Amino acid sequence: MSATRSACRTIMKAIRVTQFGAPEVMKVDTNLTVPKPTGNQILIKVSAAGVNPVDTYIRSGNYARLPVLPYTPGSDVGGVVEDVGSEVKKFKKGDRVFTVRTDTGGYGEYTLADSTLAGVLDDKLTLDQGAAIGVxxxxxxxxxxxxxxxxxxxxxxxxxxxxxxxxxxxxxxxxxxxxxxxxxxxxxxxxxxxxxxxxxxxxxxxxxxxxxxxxxxxxxxxxxxxxxxxxxxxxxxxxxxxxxxxxxxxxxxxxxxxxxxxxxxxxxxxxxxxxxGSTAEEWEEMHAGIRDGMSAGWLKPHIGRTYSLENAPQAHDDIINTKGATGKIIIKI
The missing domain is CATH 3.40.50.720 (NAD(P)-binding Rossmann-like Domain)
Structure with missing residues (x-):
């Protein structure tokens, strides 16, 4: 088995932003360390990451709360749990999941997420669609x-x-x-x-x-x-x-x-x-509503355009400057 597919993999690639600015400040870094989950975190092997308008505001530096540089953008991912922290109860390795927020950024091969801001992806939906649920x-x-x-x-x-x-x-x-x-x-x-x-x-x-x-x-x-x-x-x-x-x-x-x-x-x-700004009770209510939607079959994310990790700058340009949005833009990892 190649090193890139090994279960013991320690190196990953992801988008990194070292300065705020135009879409071109997003660069692919191929020599990042795969993070380890602790406490209530889960480590996800990302299949696809969603692109949201807020990602572009943060990247440009025009947002109220900005991350510490350098950082990896992305809140929504669809993927498979690779490892779990010591306090995680509701997820296990191999679970198909989606996230609403990540701790280490979604535009990369692996990401850490707080398990309270992740959900099990219904079998009716693909991992790509999982990246279109969160935000x-x-x-x-x-x-x-x-x-x-x-x-x-x-x-x-x-x-x-x-x-x-x-x-x-x-x-x-x-x-x-x-x-x-x-x-x-x-x-x-x-x-x-x-x-x-x-x-x-x-x-x-x-x-x-x-x-x-x-x-x-x-x-x-x-x-x-x-x-x-x-x-x-x-x-x-x-x-x-x-x-x-x-x-x-x-x-x-x-x-x-x-x-x-x-x-x-x-x-x-x-x-x-x-x-x-949601409270803990509101998060629970929203999670329950989303679970019900997946189970009932009415929750059907529509994927508009798909981009490679290398084309993330174009994805950011398109989501802001398109003349007519048609569903979710995702980055296929």
Whole structure:
């Protein structure tokens, strides 16, 4: 057996970032030591790693909490447990798993993760799909259910539904009996959102698209809005919302000026979503919801594009500059 496939392997390759900046600061290092799990950690042999917009904000240095340099990016992986720490009870070597966060970075052949932020991957799903669960589905569940308090029979607008988080919101909302309106910017995106269960799809690059959404709501607007790009869309969300509607902000790439009076007459609630602000009880609730989704079969991550480890810089460029998101971008290890 070759050294690269040996169970006793001690050297690995991974992306390393030695300075914050453009995508090109990510370099492949082929001479890193495979870390050892301690305490509540598990060591995962990574099959694929998910790429999230937040990865690009951190890499560029434009994020509130930055890692110590050098570091390896990546929170979401799908892989197989290689070893476990002394305090780990729910995982064993050979388990197929996904992560919501890693301790040593996901863009590499091995990673350490806190076992409380990992889950067993259902046999219905591939390891590639495992890399598409973590941040998208847990963020979506937190936005729609935990903070958004979605109720059966309500209408939800997923404003930017063709990306990984948006598609997860569509699936979660449909599973909970909501009527789903999803927007996308390309026909491919609209078709994808439709295929995953949205009741109405609207091109958010079209003229008067907000009027189409209001009409689809019977004139009253959505009860719940999940917003992926608040710096562009927040004022429109407030204008469209139903009385006492809730707007949950998942993503924003800048500032926006709005008229606060838009929130007053309809008594709207605007709330931000930050996954890593979850309490222990909320993590348990989200894990349970994700397990139920895998078991029931409605949780079906859609892989958009796949990149090699060497092409991670291109993956980072594409996830920010694409003109129409269609599912999750992953790096195949």
């Amino acid at each position: 998208p589905y847990f963020t979506a569940y937190r936005a729609v259910v935990v903070l958004g308090n979605a109720q059966k029979g309500e209408t939800i607008l997923v404003h930017g539904a063709s990306g990984a988080v948006g598609l997860a919101c569509v699936q979660i909302a449909k599973a909970r009996g909501l009527r789903v309106i999803g927007t996308a910017g390309t026909q491919e995106g609209l078709d994808l959102v439709t295929s995953l269960g949205a009741d109405v799809v609207v091109n958010h690059r079209g003229d008067n698209y907000t009027q189409s959404i209001i009409e689809a709501c019977g004139g009253s607007g959505p009860n719940l809005t999940i917003e992926m790009l608040a710096n562009v869309n927040l004022e429109k969300d407030l204008q469209m919302a139903a009385p006492r509607g809730r707007v949950l902000i998942v993503g924003s790439r800048g500032t926006v000026e709005i008229n606060p009076r838009l929130t007053m007459g309809k008594e709207l609630v605007v709330r931000g979503v930050m996954l890593m």
